[in-house]
Amino acid sequence: MTTVSVDGRLEPAADQDRKGPGRPRSARVDEAIVEAVFDLLSAGQSADAISIEAVAAKAGVGKATIYRRWPNKEALLIDAVTMMKGPLPEPHGESVREDLVMLVSGMRNKRMERYGRVTACLLPELVKSEEMHRVYQGVIEPRRNVMRQVLRRGVETGELRADLDVELTLLMLSGPNIVQNMLNWNPTVPEEHFAEKLVDAVLCGIAA
Known part of the structure; x- marks a missing residue:
């Protein structure tokens, strides 16, 4: 089952972890997003050049999925570094x-x-x-x-x-x-x- 995100992308229903009360965040989706950040940075992109759109595309999720977890790119980058360590x-x-x-x-x-x-x-x-x-x-x-x-x-x-x-x-x-x-x-x-x-x-x- 898929749903349409606010940016027009199709997302798995499992990623809609904040739509229902009590539904836990998907660790698998979190890891996919952070790994996408690592891949983009390891490939030589600067932090300034990386966009939420690029991370979403690399992780195979919609932008809304990322914004439900992190308020902005800076917060995502810091969390990514913390998890990597x-x-x-x-x-x-x-x-x-x-x-x-x-x-x-x-x-x-x-x-x-x-x-x-x-x-x-x-x-x-x-x-x-x-x-x-x-x-x-x-x-x-x-x-x-x-x-x-x-x-x-x-x-x-x-x-x-x-x-x-x-x-x-x-x-x-x-x-x-x-x-x-x-x-x-x-x-x-x-x-x-x-x-x-x-x-x-x-x-x-x-x-x-």
Whole structure:
């Protein structure tokens, strides 16, 4: 069974998840819409160039289906980035080095390679829009806080310097990951054991 959306497209009745009281949203439709955003960004389209119409066409739904879930394109983009990053990592708490290696390694899997390409396409939006930058910071802050807690625990246990600048250390650990993921900034740096080498290099300056 299909129905005609407000923009004239035929939509499956299952997508009309807000028409009836108590009808749950379709996770399948949500995923199709977010995947369409990923595909468009991964293909090289800028966030500014992407339209709700293009996302709807790629996902095989009508614009009304998207607007029932997200008020505008910016909200959709932020949700897409949040979903791409996946669940928060959980450090084991046995040693600062092991936890940092685990966190850095988690930024370098195949899923995060795609995320890096998508983020690169979002950069113009983040530079131009203070609101988008603020919202994006809200997306990454929970992950930043996981690493922050590991560093603070290291100070408390004596593994790290008592005068450690936690925020600067976060930047030193995250920055290389970001530029390598998005830009392959230095192709001569081998991928193998990248996380271990980065963490050990930083630990040379911050270890107790």
